Every structure is written in structure tokens, then in C-alpha cells.
Amino acid sequence: MLLVHFLRDTCVLTGTHVGCETTLCGACTVLMEGKAVKSCTVLAVQADGSEITTIEGVAHNGDLHPLQQSFWECHALQCGYCTPGMILTGIDLLRNNPKPTREEIAHGLEGNLCRCTGYSHIIDAIESAAQKISKERQRA
Amino acid sequence: MIPATFDYFRPETLDEAAALLAQHGEDAKLLAGGHSLLPSMKLRLAQPRVVIDLGRIPGLNSIRESSGKIVVGAMTTHREIELSSLLAEKCPLLPEVATQIGDVQVRNRGTIGGSLAHADPAADWPAAILALEAEMVVFNRGGERRIAAEEFFVDLFQTAIQPDEILVGIRFPVTSRAVAYSKSAQKASGFAIAGAAVVVHARNRAVRIGITGVSARPYRASATEKGLKGKPLTQEAISAAAVSAADGIDPLNDIHASNEYRRHLALVNTLRALELAASRC
Ligand SMILES: Cc1cc2nc3c(=O)[nH]c(=O)nc-3n(C[C@H](O)[C@H](O)[C@H](O)COP(=O)(O)OP(=O)(O)OC[C@H]3O[C@@H](n4cnc5c(N)ncnc54)[C@H](O)[C@@H]3O)c2cc1C
Ligand code: FES
Ligand code: FES
Numbered sequence: 231m232l233l234v235h236f237l238r239d240t241c242v243l244t245g246t247h248v249g250c251e252t253t254l255c256g257a258c259t260v261l262m263e264g265k266a267v268k269s270c271t272v273l274a275v276q277a278d279g280s281e282i283t284t285i286e287g288v289a290h291n292g293d294l295h296p297l298q299q300s301f302w303e304c305h306a307l308q309c310g311y312c313t314p315g316m317i318l319t320g321i322d323l324l325r326n327n328p329k330p331t332r333e334e335i336a337h338g339l340e341g342n343l344c345r346c347t348g349y350s351h352i353i354d355a356i357e358s359a360a361q362k363i364s365k366e367r368q369r370a
Numbered sequence: 371m372i373p374a375t376f377d378y379f380r381p382e383t384l385d386e387a388a389a390l391l392a393q394h395g396e397d398a399k400l401l402a403g404g405h406s407l408l409p410s411m412k413l414r415l416a417q418p419r420v421v422i423d424l425g426r427i428p429g430l431n432s433i434r435e436s437s438g439k440i441v442v443g444a445m446t447t448h449r450e451i452e453l454s455s456l457l458a459e460k461c462p463l464l465p466e467v468a469t470q471i472g473d474v475q476v477r478n479r480g481t482i483g484g485s486l487a488h489a490d491p492a493a494d495w496p497a498a499i500l501a502l503e504a505e506m507v508v509f510n511r512g513g514e515r516r517i518a519a520e521e522f523f524v525d526l527f528q529t530a531i532q533p534d535e536i537l538v539g540i541r542f543p544v545t546s547r548a549v550a551y552s553k554s555a556q557k558a559s560g561f562a563i564a565g566a567a568v569v570v571h572a573r574n575r576a577v578r579i580g581i582t583g584v585s586a587r588p589y590r591a592s593a594t595e596k597g598l599k600g601k602p603l604t605q606e607a608i609s610a611a612a613v614s615a616a617d618g619i620d621p622l623n624d625i626h627a628s629n630e631y632r633r634h635l636a637l638v639n640t641l642r643a644l645e646l647a648a649s650r651c
Binding site: 232251252253254256259262265266267268271272273275276319322323326338340341342 | 371372373378380401404405408409412423425449453472473474475476478479558559560
């Protein structure tokens with residue numbers, strides 16, 4: 231059984247989407263031990279014992295994650311099909327590179343396709359989330 | 371898009387994995403990052419009856435320096451190579467190639483060992499393996515043996531790894547910064563239509579060039595290497611030598627590129643990689 235089917239059908243966490251099923255679109259992206267992976271190309275049994283984060287798990291006590299907040303503010307989604315994958319890939323990106331350039335963001339999103347937005351607003355959102363996270367860190 | 375059923379084993383030692391391979395023979399497939407094997411199982415192009423997951427065998431995922439060589443474990447992911455500070459300093463061609471593979475999710479799962487064992491003609495690593503004259507270390511029930519880069523790639527999807535053997539690591543030399551990789555990627559997947567890796571040796575300025583994507587088997591551009599022998603890497607010398615980067619090669623012809631176009635891209639990427647490496651001398 232593939233991880234994406236385990237998450238959607240067994241755990242009934244349907245925020246992880248199935249787009250292409252061919253490892254290209256990134257709609258099924260989740261974090262496995264903090265790293266963005268395409269869950270349509272991981273066997274559920276390979277993830278046995280690993281920590282998996284889906285879009286359902288990124289808000290904290292009802293507060294949106296800074297990336298979710300920024301996607302909303304910057305109009306980074308239209309139909310929303312790609313959005314969970316975009317946000318989880320964005321989390322991995324900012325973990326490794328807290329202040330990415332727009333070019334680095336675009337390179338980091340190569341594995342996520344969006345048919346609606348034209349990507350610019352998604353890059354805006356990740357830039358703005360990077361600022362939010364760094365401000366939060368300074369305050370803390 | 372659902373794989374056929376199979377038995378799944380998760381050995382915890384190499385001995386156990388090798389015993390399973392011996393027991394199940396042709397019915398079995400080793401599983402590394404799964405980013406070549408699972409897509410083909412989903413399409414049912416591959417239907418192994420037994421899958422042996424190497425993911426929990428300790429020691430196969432590491433990057434270390436050992437008596438003057440850099441040793442990268444077979445299960446090291448492309449992403450770990452991309453982000454390694456040891457490699458950035460001691461063997462910078464590896465992170466430069468890694469960052470150009472697929473996308474970040476593919477790099478988080480796919481492994482260098484899986485890519486080399488799979489020997490996809492459009493894979494990126496073979497160019498670097500040839501240019502760096504790396505050595506592949508394989509494990510079998512009798513012990514270990516090493517395979518030189520030039521002997522490793524046999525044909526389309528075929529290497530010198532025997533059916534009862536497991537690739538455990540790759541040994542690389544320490545190099546200067548005078549290295550480069552240039553690639554023309556297939557737009558959807560990122561795979562190489564043509565990729566050229568260049569290493570300029572620090573001591574005698576000897577040049578080594580590995581080319582992938584162009585023919586069934588990755589190759590050393592030996593005519594170009596010879597053309598540059600003993601010469602300073604000037605623009606004229608580079609341009610003159612790069613035109614022979616596909617001499618004697620029978621390029622692949624498929625929906626992504628014609629054989630003529632592949633030949634052209636072999637020359638273009640060799641030229642670009644040589645220029646880049648020369649600028650880093
Ligand atoms: C969307 C997408 C884009 C990609 N883009 C690129 C690209 O731009 N460039 C590129 O080079 N690659 C690309 N790849 C391929 C990717 O790099 C794969 O990860 C890689 O080719 C295989 O490595 P793996 O660890 O996933 O191996 P697996 O899929 O697990 O295994 C591949 C094969 O090797 C065998 N094998 C695995 N490990 C060993 C071992 N240790 N010893 C012996 N045999 C072994 C397996 O039995 C299997 O037959 C892409 C893949 C996808 C899905
Ligand atoms: S559904 Fe997994 S990458 Fe498209
Ligand atoms: S918002 Fe519709 S696919 Fe991205």
C-alpha cells in the first residue's frame with residue numbers, strides 16, 4: 231500500500247491530495263521526518279516508525295502556520311488542489327534556508343505544479359512567511 | 371497505478387539481505403529510495419514477487435573521509451549529498467550534480483546507490499562517476515569487491531553488479547574546485563537529455579570528462595580529453611576540443627530528442643562544463 235492511500239483511506243486524512251500518481255505534481259507531498267516527500271511514491275511500510283506531517287498537522291492550537299497565513303494573505307491559491315503540497319514543501323524549504331531568494335524559492339518548488347496561480351503569488355507567500363517566521367524567532 | 375502484490379522483507383544486516391537475494395533470485399528486487407522502482411511497479415512494468423528494503427540496514431547512509439578518499443554510502447540521498455559541507459569542500463562536483471536532479475522531494479528519497487544500480491541512461495550521477503574515476507564497492511556473500519567506473523556501466527539499465535550483489539558505497543578522490551556539471555534537462559522530469567561532468571586535476575591539469583544521457587551507456591569523452599592534453603584551458607583550446615565530445619558515439623533517438631540533437635547537446639554541455647571548470651581553476 232502506498233503512503234498516500236494509507237493517509238487518505240486508512241487514517242481518513244484527506245488533506246493530502248492525489249494529482250498525477252506519477253511522482254511529478256507534488257500534490258501528495260507530506261513531511262517524513264521533517265523532509266518533503268511525494269507520498270504516492272513511498273510505501274506505507276517504508277514510513278513505519280517515522281513521523282509524518284500532513285497539512286492537517288501544521289496549524290498549532292487553532293492558529294494557522296505562518297505559511298498558511300501567508301498563502302491566504304498573498305492570494306497564493308485558487309482551487310487549492312496544490313496548496314497542501316506547496317505548503318509542506320515550503321516548510322521544508324524554509325527549514326533549510328530561512329531567507330531564500332525568489333529564485334531559490336522557485337528552484338525549491340520545482341516538484342510542485344499549480345494549474346491556477348501562475349506561481350508568482352505562491353513565491354510571494356513563501357517570502358512573506360519567511361519574514362513572519364524570522365520576526366517570531368527574534369521575538370522569542 | 372497500484373503495484374501488484376509482493377512479499378516485503380526488511381533485513382537489518384547486509385548478510386541477511388544477501389541471503390534473501392540468494393534465496394529468491396530473479397523474483398526479488400532490492401528497494402533503496404524507491405524513486406525508480408516504485409514508479410515502474412505502479413505502472414506494472416516491474417512486478418517483483420519479493421521486495422527487499424535496504425532502508426533499515428545501518429551504515430549504508432553516510433558520507434565520510436577515509437585514508438584520503440571520500441566514501442559515500444549507497445543509501446545516501448541526493449539531498450544529503452547536495453547539503454553536505456564535507457563534500458562542498460572536498461568533492462564539490464557531487465553537490466553540484468545532486469542539486470540538478472529531479473526536484474527536492476525526489477532528492478529527499480532517491481539515493482546515489484539506487485541511481486547507479488538502476489543505470490538509467492538519462493541519470494545524472496554516471497557523468498560524475500566517470501569524470502571522477504570513482505570506484506563502486508559491492509557486497510556479496512564472499513565479501514566485498516571494487517568495480518572501476520569504466521567497467522561499471524555495461525548497457526542500458528545494466529551494470530557490472532551481479533544478481534547476488536549489493537552496492538554498498540562509492541569511493542571518490544578529493545578534488546580541487548576546478549570541476550563542473552552542465553546538463554540539458556527534460557522539462558517535465560528533470561532527467562538529463564545530455565549532461566557533461568568535467569574534472570581538472572590540480573597537479574597536472576589533466577582533464578576528465580564524463581557524459582550521460584546521450585547514448586545507451588555513459589562514456590568518457592576521450593577524444594576531447596586527448597585534444598586538451600598538455601594545453602592550458604584557453605577558450606580556443608576548449609572550443610576546438612569540445613567538438614569531438616560525441617566522436618564514435620551512437621546517440622539515442624527517442625521522443626525527447628533525436629540522435630542529431632543529442633549529439634549537438636553533448637558538444638554544447640561539454641563546452642559549457644569545460645568553460646565553467648576552467649573559470650574555477
Ligand atoms: C519525478 C522524478 C524525477 C527524476 N529526475 C531525475 C533526474 O533529473 N536525474 C536523475 O539522475 N534521476 C532522476 N530521477 C531518478 C531518481 O534519482 C531515483 O531516485 C534513482 O534513479 C533511483 O534511486 P532510488 O534510491 O530511488 O532506487 P530504487 O528505485 O529503490 O532502485 C532502483 C533500482 O536499483 C536497484 N538497487 C537499489 N539499490 C541498490 C543497491 N544498493 N545495490 C544493488 N541494487 C540496488 C533496485 O533493485 C532497483 O532495480 C527522477 C525520479 C523521479 C521519480
Ligand atoms: S500525486 Fe504524487 S506527485 Fe502527483
Ligand atoms: S491553486 Fe489550483 S492547482 Fe494550484
